[in-house]
Amino acid sequence: MLILAGAPIGRLGDASPRLREALAEADVIAAEDTRRFRRLAADLEVTVAGRVVSYYDANETGRAKELLEALLAGQTVVVITDAGMPGVSDPGYRLTSLAVEAGVQVTALPGPSAVTTALAVSGLPSDRFCFEGFPPRKPGERARRLAALAGEERTMVFFEAPHRLGAALEAMAEAFGPERRAAVCRELTKTYEEVRRGPLAELAEWAAGEVRGEITVVVAGRPAEEAPPAMDDLVGEVARLEETGVPRKQAIVDVAKSAGIPKRELYNAVHGS
Secondary structure, eight states: OEEEEOBOSSOGGGOOHHHHHHHHHOSEEEESSHHHHHHHHHHTTOOOOSEEEEOOGGGHHHHHHHHHHHHHTTOOEEEEOSSBOTTSSSTTHHHHHHHHHTTOOEEEEOOOOHHHHHHHHHOSOOSSEEEEESOOSSHHHHHHHHHHTTTOOSEEEEEEOGGGHHHHHHHHHHHHOTTOEEEEEESTTSTTOEEEEEEHHHHHHHHTSOOOSOEEEEEOOOOTTOOOOOHHHHHHHHHHHHHTTOOHHHHHHHHHHHHTSOHHHHHHHHTTO
8 A cells, every 4th residue: 555644734633543543553654854754753643664765856756666566565564754745846746657557546635735734824816716836936937827826717726936026026926917806825834834815016025134944925816806917918928028038929828828819919919910
């Protein structure tokens, strides 16, 4: 059996009794960081009898095949990352996919998740949402990705590194509008937990200073009743994307898709025909 184990994202007390039991009984434990896992096990007062191996981004592909062999041999393998649920912007997907394909039983130990925790405390609609992971690091790629999300009506959840937060929020303000509501959740469940709510432009200004810790950003979706943007605004958005390095043809496709209009219509407007 493959067990995907949710780990505390901050407070040790959020660890479940089932997590302790699984860690004590597993034949193999695949940990994102073996040293951090050993500390966690010690803090949980768990005696680990199984084999502990590293399982992180750089070795995930090769290690997944090795772990699959252990599963096919009848062993129980637990995957645990530094925090949260394996497979959610953390290692886990490749092994899960291989296990499912091979007919191995896969289960999960529900646990803390920064995605749902941030969504719950954001104060934004949570009946429909989507998780977008980390935005691209390069400005042009980030602008293109966000432009494609401009028409998204569901609440959006992102992860971001603290040193890139200001730039990411500025890009979101440009793509979604400066008044779009959002929440920046920092150090969730930890001692210095902080949730800042407000318009994207206001949050971007705040984040221009030094921000530390684990960051989750929640952004309201586009209101269903919001009027479609004017064609001049869409042409301006294409020009802005071009300035970041996105080819004009691709910029037209992305902006037209987000606005819900035919790309030929926007193409004609860009080229003045």
